[in-house]
Amino acid sequence: xxxxxxEGIPDALVIHCADPxxxxxxxxxxxxxxxxxxxxxxxxxxxxxxxxxxxxxxKNWYTVRSHLKTMTDRHDVARVVLxxxxxxxxxxxxxxxxxxxxxxxxxxxxxLHGLAEFIRKExxxxxxFELYQAHIVEKGSVREVxxxxxx
Ligand SMILES: [Zn+2]
Numbered sequence: 001x002x003x004x005x006x007e008g009i010p011d012a013l014v015i016h017c018a019d020p021x022x023x024x025x026x027x028x029x030x031x032x033x034x035x036x037x038x039x040x041x042x043x044x045x046x047x048x049x050x051x052x053x054x055x056x057x058x059k060n061w062y063t064v065r066s067h068l069k070t071m072t073d074r075h076d077v078a079r080v081v082l083x084x085x086x087x088x089x090x091x092x093x094x095x096x097x098x099x100x101x102x103x104x105x106x107x108x109x110x111x112l113h114g115l116a117e118f119i120r121k122e123x124x125x126x127x128x129f130e131l132y133q134a135h136i137v138e139k140g141s142v143r144e145v146x147x148x149x150x151x
Contacts, residue, residue, distance in 0.1 A: 006038050010075045013124070014039040015115070016083040017047050017090060022134055025145035026083060033147070034081065034130070040071045046090015048082065048111035051118060053094060065122075072123040080127045082116055083147075084108040085134035108133065112150055 014036070016026050023043075030036045044050065044064065054061035091108065095101045116129045131150040136143055 008038055010038045010040045010077055012036045012039045012079040012081055013042070013071060013075075013077050013119075013127075014081045014083070015042045015044075015047055016081075017085055017088055018043040018045045019085065019089065022085050022145060025134065029134075029145075029147055030081070036079070036081070039081070040075060040077065042067050042071065046088055046093070048084055048108065048115045049088075049090050049094060051115040052107060052111035053097070056097065068119060068123055072119075076126075077124065078127055080116065080119060080124060080129045081132070082112055082129070083132045083134055084112055085145075086136045105133075109150060 012030075012034075014026075014030060016022070030039055042064070044067075047064075050057065050060045050064045086105075088104070088108070091098070091104045092101065095104055098104060098107045112131045112133075116131060120127065120129065133148045133150055135146045135148055137146045138144075
């Protein structure tokens with residue numbers, strides 16, 4: 001069995017969580033709805049939390065920054081997409097530091113904006129930024145993923 005190699009120039013930097021439940025949905029959304037053909041993906045558990053918790057967990061934040069630097073040095077992409085999601089285990093782990101689980105969605109938004117601003121300033125001053133929250137929605141007995149654009 002052989003698989004297609006995607007060649008060309010990446011058209012977006014995409015940063016999202018590594019949660020295995022969301023990977024199919026993320027991939028399909030990027031391709032079908034956002035029209036991204038060749039994303040450079042950084043997938044880390046609780047991804048924007050590392051921006052938010054940089055004082056408390058500097059090592060994690062250092063790792064995120066080094067990934068960002070490597071990828072943006074290689075390709076000066078014009079488009080950046082950041083995605084958080086509902087029921088994030090990475091955020092659940094630090095919820096006590098954020099004022100409880102009920103406060104998590106609010107912090108996810110703040111961290112999404114904060115990380116976007118950081119990337120703009122440090123690495124990609126000319127890029128356009130799109131922020132999303134992937135929601136879990138119930139449809140009968142089926143649970144699906146729906147994306148909300150965060151402004
Ligand atoms: Zn997550």
